[in-house]
Amino acid sequence: MDPKLTFDQYQRGLEKGKFLGLKCNNCNAVTFPPMAVCRSCGGTALKVTEIGGEGILRTFTVIRVAHEGMDPPYVTAMVETDEGAWVMGNLVGINPDDADMRLMGQRVRLGTQPIKDDIYSAGHSRGITFTLQPS
Amino acid sequence: MIKGEIMREVAILGVGMTKFGISEKTNIEMFAEAGLDAIIQSNVEPKDIEALYFGNCLGGFEEGQLHMAPFAHAELGLPVSAPATRFESACATATVAIRHAALLVGAGVYDLVLAGGTERATTMGTPFATRTFAMASQAQYEYPAGITFPGVFAMAAHMYADKYGIPLKELKRHMAEVAVKNHHHGSMNPKAHFQKEIDLETVLGGMMVADPLQLFDCCPFSDGASAVVLAEAEKARDLVKKPIYVAGMGQASGGPLYLQQDLTRVRAREASISQAYKESGVGPDDIDVVELHDCFTIAEILALESFGFYEFGKAYDAATKRETYLEGKVVVNPSGGLKAKGHPIGATGAAQMTEIVEQLRGESGPRQVEGAKIGLVDTLGGDFGTICNIILRN
Numbered sequence: 001m002d003p004k005l006t007f008d009q010y011q012r013g014l015e016k017g018k019f020l021g022l023k024c025n026n027c028n029a030v031t032f033p034p035m036a037v038c039r040s041c042g043g044t045a046l047k048v049t050e051i052g053g054e055g056i057l058r059t060f061t062v063i064r065v066a067h068e069g070m071d072p073p074y075v076t077a078m079v080e081t082d083e084g085a086w087v088m089g090n091l092v093g094i095n096p097d098d099a100d101m102r103l104m105g106q107r108v109r110l111g112t113q114p115i116k117d118d119i120y121s122a123g124h125s126r127g128i129t130f131t132l133q134p135s
Numbered sequence: 136m137i138k139g140e141i142m143r144e145v146a147i148l149g150v151g152m153t154k155f156g157i158s159e160k161t162n163i164e165m166f167a168e169a170g171l172d173a174i175i176q177s178n179v180e181p182k183d184i185e186a187l188y189f190g191n192c193l194g195g196f197e198e199g200q201l202h203m204a205p206f207a208h209a210e211l212g213l214p215v216s217a218p219a220t221r222f223e224s225a226c227a228t229a230t231v232a233i234r235h236a237a238l239l240v241g242a243g244v245y246d247l248v249l250a251g252g253t254e255r256a257t258t259m260g261t262p263f264a265t266r267t268f269a270m271a272s273q274a275q276y277e278y279p280a281g282i283t284f285p286g287v288f289a290m291a292a293h294m295y296a297d298k299y300g301i302p303l304k305e306l307k308r309h310m311a312e313v314a315v316k317n318h319h320h321g322s323m324n325p326k327a328h329f330q331k332e333i334d335l336e337t338v339l340g341g342m343m344v345a346d347p348l349q350l351f352d353c354c355p356f357s358d359g360a361s362a363v364v365l366a367e368a369e370k371a372r373d374l375v376k377k378p379i380y381v382a383g384m385g386q387a388s389g390g391p392l393y394l395q396q397d398l399t400r401v402r403a404r405e406a407s408i409s410q411a412y413k414e415s416g417v418g419p420d421d422i423d424v425v426e427l428h429d430c431f432t433i434a435e436i437l438a439l440e441s442f443g444f445y446e447f448g449k450a451y452d453a454a455t456k457r458e459t460y461l462e463g464k465v466v467v468n469p470s471g472g473l474k475a476k477g478h479p480i481g482a483t484g485a486a487q488m489t490e491i492v493e494q495l496r497g498e499s500g501p502r503q504v505e506g507a508k509i510g511l512v513d514t515l516g517g518d519f520g521t522i523c524n525i526i527l528r529n
Contacts, residue, residue, distance in 0.1 A: 007275045007276075033275070033276040033393065039394055058294065058396075059290040059291075059293045059294040059297070059398065060290065060293060061285075061286045061289035061290050061293065061345045061346050061347075061348075062343075062345065062346040063281055063282075063283055063285075063286050063345050064342075064343050064344055064345060064346070065261070065265065065283070065285065065342075065344045065345070066262075066265065066281060066283060067262060067263075067265035067266035067269050067281075067283060068262035068263055068265070068266050069266070070281050072281075074281055076280045076281055076282050076286050076290070077280075077290075078290060078392065078393070078396075080396070085393070086392075086393045086394075086396050087276070087393055088276065088277045088280045088282060088392060088393060089280050090280050090281065099346065101293065101296065101297065101303055104293065104297045105297075115279045118266070120266070120270065121274065121278070121279075122274075124275070124279050126279075127279035127280055128279075128280065
């Protein structure tokens, strides 16, 4: 069975500022990032959908010892999107040294940024960012 | 599987491990050292071994060596008819190899097998090792966020503090007590990477690695190997005085973090341990000694809750109350754990098995858990993607 939404198609969406996921015809759950089956019920009746791009920051860390090629410190976080799917990305627009527990539960907007490739990664182009929304 | 009806009983005969730390020996030399010790202790010879279940994660990056299993097999002088198979399950590699060895002995395919693993992580240096370890995170959707393994457990620690309403500063002090405890245990282990006691101030004064985890919240990159010999139980009793029996096993799979969501609840561990409890017929109150996956201090706290030793949200001060020390109610990581004994990722599970086997034989010297009868091995691979548990009894 061909995948409904590949990593490459997801990446092309990010390049246009679109967050492409999959909506399940069976249970209505949104799978984002995409997978071969619905993340909730395992169903395969999926259609490509664009998610709204907002959510709640559920956890974070400030990476201070990074792998080679990265430029620490930076904030890595996980966000629960309004559609229910969780996604990992980088919180931008704040000084990493100001990141503390007050970030937990804050509303964020999703964006994208270019990713530094290395010889082991098979051609990433963009990753997810989060920006704090005014409360 | 129900032992005695479908599966044969399986026992561990001999165990072996190198000193963990920084080694000049090759992956295969280290594995041969541990493997020969395990074979000699089992009162058998290499030619008697019927199969090798071999763990290694990053040999391609460490030494430019893939397909290491048949070379390790040859180094040990195993017979050509004995297949050598390589396992890779990130940090749970050796435990997964041993579990599959036990399944095949239990199923009657083999009577006598060698299983374990080797890793030589320090050849890579910290920046490149951090990159290769991060290859065990989801490469398309999570690696691009610059996530590291300390970062994963750091996010779990922040979530734990938030979920249970524990001020972060207080949680960090209790996490630091886990490191102090495991270094205390490691100080009694001549094969540990670090054999010195540390105090709370040292842990809380360490360099920040991934907020809120500091240097001493993290296990080291280590070199080392470990191996065990398994046999059908009756054969084991013929060969050695104190076979240690496999009472129950479990293994489960977690998937990427974006599907796991609540990192305070390691669902794969909850599934794995329930399989092991069910097969063995024992529960959390029956376990005397545990070697669990304390790759980071918060990881030990999460594991204690998954096993049912503590309610969720209640294990954070177990080390502070000394309940997990040698003289405590359940002894956790008497070897020093990954924190002090070290963490050569492909070997770790076999070293945990080695510690529990020696504890159940009563051979652990100054760190012996008095009267230990039932022990638990817990190994976590990747960012909670694989969990493997093995319950042993004497």
